[in-house]
Amino acid sequence: MTQKVEVVRKILDSNDRLAAGNQARLDDMNVFSLNLMASPGAGKTSLILQTLSHLPPEIKVGVVEGDTAPVTIDADKIAEQGAPVVQINTGGQCHLDAVLLELGLNQLPLEDLNLVIVENVGNLICPASFKLGTHANVLVASIPEGDDKPYKYPNIYRGLDVLVINKIDLLPYLDFRMDYFKQGVEMLNPGLQIFEVSCKTGEGIPAWIDWLKAHIPAKAQAAKE
Amino acid sequence: MHELAVTESILEIATQEAAARAASKVTDIYLSLGQLSSIVDESVQFYWDVISQGTLAEGAQLHFTHIPARLRCKDCGTEFDLTEELTPCPSCQSIALEIIQGEEFQVDAIEILDEVINDPKS
Numbered sequence: 001m002t003q004k005v006e007v008v009r010k011i012l013d014s015n016d017r018l019a020a021g022n023q024a025r026l027d028d029m030n031v032f033s034l035n036l037m038a039s040p041g042a043g044k045t046s047l048i049l050q051t052l053s054h055l056p057p058e059i060k061v062g063v064v065e066g067d068t069a070p071v072t073i074d075a076d077k078i079a080e081q082g083a084p085v086v087q088i089n090t091g092g093q094c095h096l097d098a099v100l101l102e103l104g105l106n107q108l109p110l111e112d113l114n115l116v117i118v119e120n121v122g123n124l125i126c127p128a129s130f131k132l133g134t135h136a137n138v139l140v141a142s143i144p145e146g147d148d149k150p151y152k153y154p155n156i157y158r159g160l161d162v163l164v165i166n167k168i169d170l171l172p173y174l175d176f177r178m179d180y181f182k183q184g185v186e187m188l189n190p191g192l193q194i195f196e197v198s199c200k201t202g203e204g205i206p207a208w209i210d211w212l213k214a215h216i217p218a219k220a221q222a223a224k225e
Numbered sequence: 226m227h228e229l230a231v232t233e234s235i236l237e238i239a240t241q242e243a244a245a246r247a248a249s250k251v252t253d254i255y256l257s258l259g260q261l262s263s264i265v266d267e268s269v270q271f272y273w274d275v276i277s278q279g280t281l282a283e284g285a286q287l288h289f290t291h292i293p294a295r296l297r298c299k300d301c302g303t304e305f306d307l308t309e310e311l312t313p314c315p316s317c318q319s320i321a322l323e324i325i326q327g328e329e330f331q332v333d334a335i336e337i338l339d340e341v342i343n344d345p346k347s
Contacts, residue, residue: 004336011234126227151311155261187322
């Protein structure tokens with residue numbers, strides 16, 4: 001005899017639980033954290049580099065670099081700026097998950113940090129489904145990718161807290177309809193916080209930095225002791 | 226392509242739930258997948274046949290229920306399915322929309338063999 005039993009569990013239940021654990025750990029240390037997502041080449045690493053050079057020196061930043069292959073190009077650029085960086089090689093997997101982030105956090109001096117930036121694998125599909133436990137999901141969209149991306153990849157736009165539109169210096173040269181792009185974003189994620197920047201020229205970066213500074217909690221003494 | 230990770234999670238849920246009920250085998254697994262969850266059945270089935278081997282759930286039949294994405298206009302209340310490209314409300318052209326269905330991603334039920342009901346004599 002077989003019996004059908006109701007289960008009703010989210011498929012990524014166990015990942016979600018681990019993600020909650022990561023967030024609790026970051027909260028304990030008063031560390032704010034970002035999950036930076038984008039398609040390959042949109043400018044995730046460039047945004048990290050701009051962020052590192054614009055934040056005041058008292059804000060200490062650690063970076064977790066997710067890559068599908070053991071190539072340290074991105075990690076090397078960040079290390080050159082003096083930030084502690086951990087490279088997580090996903091072994092071909094198309095996204096980071098909560099387990100991999102936990103491994104990354106283990107290698108960072110969280111007690112000394114104010115902000116952790118996680119650079120997810122360049123991909124607009126898979127990272128959307130896997131929570132990491134970071135405080136804000138940030139997508140870097142770039143002008144050369146085209147204005148139809150919210151319509152083609154709705155899932156990733158649904159879960160965002162911030163959208164950074166990069167490479168706006170290229171707008172005069174490309175047929176990117178900003179109204180059409182933003183309309184798609186608004187339909188999926190009403191009122192989403194959007195920053196328009198150029199990591200090449202630095203335009204728009206100060207507004208992004210102001211938002212970030214407003215979200216980084218003061219490091220409580222208790223956490224350091 | 227994150228179907229392998231997804232399939233592993235389905236297997237984990239099925240075997241945990243079966244073991245908790247002292248079942249000897251899982252014969253069927255019922256899944257709800259919203260249109261916005263970007264999962265391909267054939268890939269899940271392919272991985273399933275490989276990774277379920279040697280487990281309580283080996284050879285279990287996977288049943289996929291697909292749930293279309295549905296939106297509601299916050300201005301006029303019109304509900305419409307997302308069939309092709311995301312569009313403003315077909316009735317009033319508003320872009321104030323909410324997604325009311327299509328993000329489901331869950332195991333609804335499993336069918337198991339030899340369920341042991343709590344028997345005070347045993």
